[in-house]
Amino acid sequence: MNTVRDVIRVFEEWAPPSLAVEGDRVGLMIGDWNQPVTKVLTTLDVSEEVVDEAVKTGAELIIAHHPLLFRSITSLDVANGQGPVIEKCIKHDLTVYAAHTNLDIAPGGVNDMMAEALGLTNTEVLAATGEDQLYKLVAFVPESHAEEVRQAVGDAGAGYIGGYSHCTFSASGTGTFIPGDGTDPFLGEQGKMEFADEKRMETIVPASLQQTVEAALTAAHPYEEPAYDVYPLAIPGEPYGLGRVGELPEEMTLEAFVEQVKKSYDVPFVRVVDGKTDRVKRVALLGGDGNKYWKQALSKQADVYITGDIYFHTAQDAAMDGLTMIDPGHHVEKIMKKGVQKEMQHRSQGRLQVEWLASALSTEPFRLA
Template sequence: MSKVAQKDMIISLFEQWSPRKLALDKDPGGLMIGTLDQPVQKVLTTLDVTEAVVDEAIEKGVDLIIAHHPLIFKPLTEIDVKHGQGPIIEKCIKHDITVYAAHTNLDAARGGVNDMLAEALGLQSPNVLVPTYEEKLKKLVVFVPQENVEEVRQALGDAGAGHIGDYSHCTYGVDGTGTFIPGDETNPHIGTQGELEFVDEKRMETVVPVSKLPEVLQVLTGVHPYEEPAYDIYPVELPGEVYGLGRIGQLASSMTLEAFAEKVKEDLNVPAVRVVGPAHATVERVAVLGGDGNKFWPQAQKQGADVYVTGDIYFHTAQDAQMEGLNMVDPGHHVEAVMKEGVQQRLQNQVNEMGFAVEVLASQRSTEPFRFQ
């Protein structure tokens, strides 16, 4: 039987893979309008929150809008319900529609906007172009009776411990003997009150992202057979997982810049692109960054990109890149709309796994302000 979900539950699922910690400093995001402590039956994903999108949400009975671009980017000094953002805000409040935005955190997230763009362009083994966040690690050492090792190992791995690259549930174990004397107020899993006990145990070591440490410790205390599990936490001087803006990877086969520009038009579903560089230039290594990526072209050039795909390229940025031999393709800012279907599919899968009676829809309204002729 399907379960009723609250809006904050859906946002919690979404933030499991696009957490707010990945957002750049001072980047607006999170709750924009409304409240999260209400039931939800329909969610709408959108690039922008325009009046047309809100009208669509009203028509479809949507309770929660998840947008990439924040509706409120700068502090408002007034809300005029006849102009600007006023009509949008008024309609959302009147129809109990909550608006939530995930901006640069969705750009940086694994499986977020830039991974969606890299996948659409067919980039192989893409890496982060502009690192913005590195997950700090801790080492967790826990002592487990031999008969409970596999149960504890599985539970810790499921909670997020022991993830190294594309490997999960990574641990290292050493056999040993644990000793303890249960006190008068204890109810020991093994042993007798007041008597020294010797137990065959395994010293299990694993790494844990700092952000997941509270959850992992909670799981540990729940699954460990002892009333008081013995564990240690150590600092680790190892690089954690790196998140950031843009991606850089290889095409399956090289092609000319002219052919690649046509590929961008087709793959990203745009009618036209602006191109910097000679038509016959060879393209194999590609950098892509959704939105306005003007200031990041040097990173693309330093990492050996043959072409940099990004939006809103300035005139002088194009000239500077051209002088350094970096080709560019500008498909516009609106290609970030790839996130509508991408977020819809991923979030719907999460909702289904949880058994929530929630339908996730991708907006069918285009928020592209430009037309091409």
């Protein structure tokens, strides 16, 4: 049976905590790394109702986007505030894990989900927070398995250069080794020097995929102890960061785009800040509260900037500079519930024996009156 640690190890290959912005509270909120897991519930927020849902469905692990414990607590009143939620999690042996800005930033994460829902193409990062360090992976593989290993590491994401994938270089050589006591060598005999015809295979791996690629290499390599090296490269990697900027397949009127936003994000209304555009082609977006990034949207020549929780004075300043803004609310990040479920079902295949569930509850705190 898989444990919380097993599940999170696979999840963090996609959204490692290192991607989170400084000071963000991500990771284990409540629970036990060694707790067995058969079901995982994905949710935007951890409310008392969501905890009840987890108990009812038999989930032992909740993966949330918004951290349950964002600010330090000095006392725990189980009758008020977050107290009843925390108490119920502990009583029912529920583990809670939060992936916040690391899930926003991760390729395929919240902001990419939002961009995909609108049909945006040619997307790029809105506000860079770092760079995906590139490494050179050098593996030594017996010639009989060279193509199998090459394909495996390429399928895992190694070898991308521009628009080209599975890029490698290889050279033939001779590998030597003496299998020791207790080994079960693919080639050779214990205690005897083996001279093996091998390929030296080189490829490029981004830091975000290093663990995944190394796991693919090890799984495809026939040796008990695969020999490989990893070197940092001086050439720049792909930037990563918050928000996305992309293009619609076809230009449309602002009013038509507003309707598309409401439909794509399943919201009854949006707030619109009128700038200088009445037609939309290039769109910037940032899930959650993106008030301080409107100037990046302007510099990226976006016709419209979509984000939540727009402040009054931010709206005034952006409008004076000609930027049109659309506020669909913070809760549109609910898109991550089914998005994480789908992604992790794929990543779990052959690796985890767990069922992934998306919360059916709304944690939107507002209602129209």
